[in-house]
Amino acid sequence: MSGQGTGQSTDGMKPAPQTGDSRRTAFDALYQRYNREVWAFAYTRWMDADIALDITQESFLRLWRQWEAGEEIQNARAWLLRVARNLAEDHVKSAFRRNGTMPNQVMNGVPAAGWSPLESLERDETFAQLHAVLSELSETDRHLLTLRYALDYDARQIAEALGINTTAVHMRLSRARQRVAERLSAHGVKAKP
Amino acid sequence: MIMPNQSMQESRADDGLDRLLREYFGTKIPQSFPPLPLDAVQPASPRMQPRSPLSRSRLILAACVTAVALAFGYLLSTTPVGQTQRPIGLNDGSAKGGAPPHVSVQPRP
Numbered sequence: 001m002s003g004q005g006t007g008q009s010t011d012g013m014k015p016a017p018q019t020g021d022s023r024r025t026a027f028d029a030l031y032q033r034y035n036r037e038v039w040a041f042a043y044t045r046w047m048d049a050d051i052a053l054d055i056t057q058e059s060f061l062r063l064w065r066q067w068e069a070g071e072e073i074q075n076a077r078a079w080l081l082r083v084a085r086n087l088a089e090d091h092v093k094s095a096f097r098r099n100g101t102m103p104n105q106v107m108n109g110v111p112a113a114g115w116s117p118l119e120s121l122e123r124d125e126t127f128a129q130l131h132a133v134l135s136e137l138s139e140t141d142r143h144l145l146t147l148r149y150a151l152d153y154d155a156r157q158i159a160e161a162l163g164i165n166t167t168a169v170h171m172r173l174s175r176a177r178q179r180v181a182e183r184l185s186a187h188g189v190k191a192k193p
Numbered sequence: 194m195i196m197p198n199q200s201m202q203e204s205r206a207d208d209g210l211d212r213l214l215r216e217y218f219g220t221k222i223p224q225s226f227p228p229l230p231l232d233a234v235q236p237a238s239p240r241m242q243p244r245s246p247l248s249r250s251r252l253i254l255a256a257c258v259t260a261v262a263l264a265f266g267y268l269l270s271t272t273p274v275g276q277t278q279r280p281i282g283l284n285d286g287s288a289k290g291g292a293p294p295h296v297s298v299q300p301r302p
Contacts, residue, residue, distance in 0.1 A: 024231065036226075049221040053226075061230075065234055126213070148214075149219075150219075177210060
């Protein structure tokens, strides 16, 4: 995934630019670069795409407020992930859960076209069981799987995102997949080859 | 490369699981993230001091104390001043002991 990896000098993110236009441009670039990663982080916590999107947007809006107030944030990515974590933890008692920041129709699923009603039903059922299985996993496993399959990160990118080495990524990913396969099998779901 | 049957089956199952996970997460992640309403955002005030973590509990405590004081005042106001109730003795009430009341019967003329 080009342009969204974490291997670039994300930690050296410069403080907020001083002028309005350049600040907006820099913020847009930051948003494009990290929105998926922040979303994945929030999704790992709540397993809810809408909530994850709310948390993602709220995190970026808070960053923007900080920039507008002239605050310097040296490591924007780490700051965003930390804010997203706090928001996810506070989600239950947070007001923005009720208000949200964006309508839900922005969520785009896989288009239903091309699926017969029966296939669509089977697929929904399988996804529901997969969702249940993923919910039973540890957050670490879910985060790995989300980075791998939602963001299409390779082992190197996952390693950089999680601060571990690629060997550990391969090992943990393999175990996580094995757990998913076993639990799916226990639920009577078999992944079609 | 020739793979044993079991390995091939496992590999196919892995592929199936990969595809399933990919499809599942593909339905979850937004294909595009909507632009943020930055113009409507008020900048955070740098001068604003963060609230003390105890401020909320202090507010709750103050509310509780006020409620207790109000309740006490209400109870005092509903009791008439100077009116005291006579203490209830053993001889009060209908279930007193002792002899039954005397009934005098007047002879008819």
